[in-house]
Amino acid sequence: MTRTVQALNFARVYLMYVAKAERKGRTRVEVDEVIRWMTGYSQAELDAQIDAGATFETLFAQAPGMNPARETITGLICGIRIENIEDPLMKEVRYMDKLIDELAKGRPMAKILRPAV
Numbered sequence: 001m002t003r004t005v006q007a008l009n010f011a012r013v014y015l016m017y018v019a020k021a022e023r024k025g026r027t028r029v030e031v032d033e034v035i036r037w038m039t040g041y042s043q044a045e046l047d048a049q050i051d052a053g054a055t056f057e058t059l060f061a062q063a064p065g066m067n068p069a070r071e072t073i074t075g076l077i078c079g080i081r082i083e084n085i086e087d088p089l090m091k092e093v094r095y096m097d098k099l100i101d102e103l104a105k106g107r108p109m110a111k112i113l114r115p116a117v
Contacts, residue, residue, distance in 0.1 A: 008093075010059045011050045017100045024104040034099045037113045040065030060092050069114040070095045077101065 014035075018028045036046060040063055049059050060066070070092075074083050077098045085091040102112045 008056050009053055010056050011053045013056075014050055017096075020100060020104050024106065026103050026106075030103055030109065031100065033109065034103055034112060035096065038067050038070050038096060038099060039063040040067065056093050057089060060089065066092075067116070069116050072114050073098050 014031075018031050021027065021031050032043060032046060035041070036043065039046070039059070041049065042064075045064065049062070054062075073095050075081070075098060077094045080094070082091065082094050082098060085094055099112055103109075
């Protein structure tokens, strides 16, 4: 059975995000900062979503305030141009993937956390 992105467990992917960042000398704190910037969650709210085993669909649907500057994220992720993704949920997942990639590649936080539009 194929898992859809709606059912994809964010908590499991989060652990992969952290592992990827730490392999490249970045920290869990920085991963959390990126996710909080994008979603508007406080640290306690983000931790609660992770502890509850939230799906990506739930994570984004319950986000206190998605950062409008995330829409300035462009480029390729997994060979797909982000700005061409039509499915709204998949686009959000790919925005987050791109932010984590930028973090793991050593990009400064000030550039990752784009200014508000």
